[in-house]
Amino acid sequence: MTTTDGTRIPGHVIDGPEDAPPLILGPSLGTSLAVWDPQVPALARDHRVIRWDLPGHGRSPAGLLPGTEPGTATIADLARLVLDLADRLGIGRFAYAGISIGGAVGAWLAVHHPERVGSLILVCSSARFGEPAGWHERAALVREKGTGVLAEAAAARWFTPGFTGSAAAQALLADLRAADPAGYAACCDALAGYDLRGDLGRITAPTLVIAGRDDPATPPAHARELADGIPGAALTEIPGAAHLANVERPAPVLAAMLGHLAGERPYGDAARYAAGMAVRREVLGDEHVDRAISGATAFTAPFQDLITRYAWGEIWTRPGLSRRVRSCITLTALVARGHYEELAMHVRAALRNGLTPEEIREVLLQTAVYCGVPAANTAFAVADRVLREEGKG
Numbered sequence: 001m002t003t004t005d006g007t008r009i010p011g012h013v014i015d016g017p018e019d020a021p022p023l024i025l026g027p028s029l030g031t032s033l034a035v036w037d038p039q040v041p042a043l044a045r046d047h048r049v050i051r052w053d054l055p056g057h058g059r060s061p062a063g064l065l066p067g068t069e070p071g072t073a074t075i076a077d078l079a080r081l082v083l084d085l086a087d088r089l090g091i092g093r094f095a096y097a098g099i100s101i102g103g104a105v106g107a108w109l110a111v112h113h114p115e116r117v118g119s120l121i122l123v124c125s126s127a128r129f130g131e132p133a134g135w136h137e138r139a140a141l142v143r144e145k146g147t148g149v150l151a152e153a154a155a156a157r158w159f160t161p162g163f164t165g166s167a168a169a170q171a172l173l174a175d176l177r178a179a180d181p182a183g184y185a186a187c188c189d190a191l192a193g194y195d196l197r198g199d200l201g202r203i204t205a206p207t208l209v210i211a212g213r214d215d216p217a218t219p220p221a222h223a224r225e226l227a228d229g230i231p232g233a234a235l236t237e238i239p240g241a242a243h244l245a246n247v248e249r250p251a252p253v254l255a256a257m258l259g260h261l262a263g264e265r266p267y268g269d270a271a272r273y274a275a276g277m278a279v280r281r282e283v284l285g286d287e288h289v290d291r292a293i294s295g296a297t298a299f300t301a302p303f304q305d306l307i308t309r310y311a312w313g314e315i316w317t318r319p320g321l322s323r324r325v326r327s328c329i330t331l332t333a334l335v336a337r338g339h340y341e342e343l344a345m346h347v348r349a350a351l352r353n354g355l356t357p358e359e360i361r362e363v364l365l366q367t368a369v370y371c372g373v374p375a376a377n378t379a380f381a382v383a384d385r386v387l388r389e390e391g392k393g
């Protein structure tokens with residue numbers, strides 16, 4: 001679908017109240033957004049649920065990724081489609097749940113756009129879907145022979161043997177046969193190049209990972225790798241389910257999802273601590289944070305815990321202001337209260353957040369007016385020393 005401003009957005013369906021918190025659902029390879037049918041009625045009671053289709057699947061045309069030559073599509077391209085859709089719907093921050101490749105898109109967004117993803121659920125997904133060669137082979141096969149040739153093998157990966165004959169399974173296999181080969185192959189290309197293993201630690205969204213115990217495509221070991229790598233992530237394994245666990249065992253998957261989403265506001269202390277620690281490290285640097293944590297005593301450890309959860313997990317993680325603006329405010333407040341040791345640390349943080357020495361100077365000049373010339377005088381001396389130490393003086 002092309003909108004008036006020329007942006008292409010994926011085919012989608014929206015359920016639930018317009019003013020409810022948004023929840024975006026991503027499908028797995030070869031399925032349409034109907035793969036989420038078992039969960040949508042319950043999810044849409046408390047969420048505005050937006051389901052989207054992969055290129056060439058369901059309601060999305062194969063040419064949704066413009067100018068994408070065979071072999072070049074990426075998960076980032078698919079993630080861009082989701083952001084364009086959210087932008088088009090006026091949605092800033094959202095909860096996201098995705099199955100398999102749909103989960104990969106959510107994980108990629110949580111790494112690269114943490115300000116957009118407030119909560120994450122990865123169903124039968126992976127940080128890396130096996131060797132790229134297998135995906136290149138599948139893409140070539142589909143480009144030559146269409147998606148129908150995949151149906152038998154897909155049925156064996158998606159469902160345990162007793163479930164394959166069900167109406168739900170057969171409807172999804174019909175969606176696979178109807179998928180456009182070019183769109184399906186582009187998704188295979190995206191999977192071939194996907195490897196998020198080194199980035200999982202950057203995810204700050206509270207995350208639930210769900211695995212199908214009998215999933216041969218993304219076995220529970222893949223889910224454990226995700227849960228071990230994502231700070232504070234929870235892991236649920238669903239017995240009696242293969243790759244499309246939410247279709248075969250709708251109730252336990254829904255229960256796990258509702259439990260996770262219920263904790264979205266406010267989210268749990270463990271997730272808040274993990275999110276806070278990630279931002280604290282980005283803003284203050286690993287060296288400082290490691291020193292603070294390892295220097296903590298039994299007496300001071302609760303205070304370290306408090307500032308990680310409260311200052312960093314509660315406030316610095318909020319999307320409403322950029323980190324640059326937060327730095328300007330913090331510098332000003334520290335000058336106003338005469339906290340010059342903290343000021344030195346936050347001049348370094350301001351540089352890490354992208355403020356230039358000239359901008360820091362402007363902030364301090366402003367404090368001379370509103371906090372007093374003597375306070376700004378000391379602040380200038382502190383900042384001058386730090387900037388020299390950082391090679392920026």
Ligand SMILES: O=C(O)CC1=CCC(=O)O1
Binds near residue numbers: 028029099
């Ligand atoms: O192809 C399959 O059946 C398994 C799979 C890998 C990524 C995806 O979305 O589905």
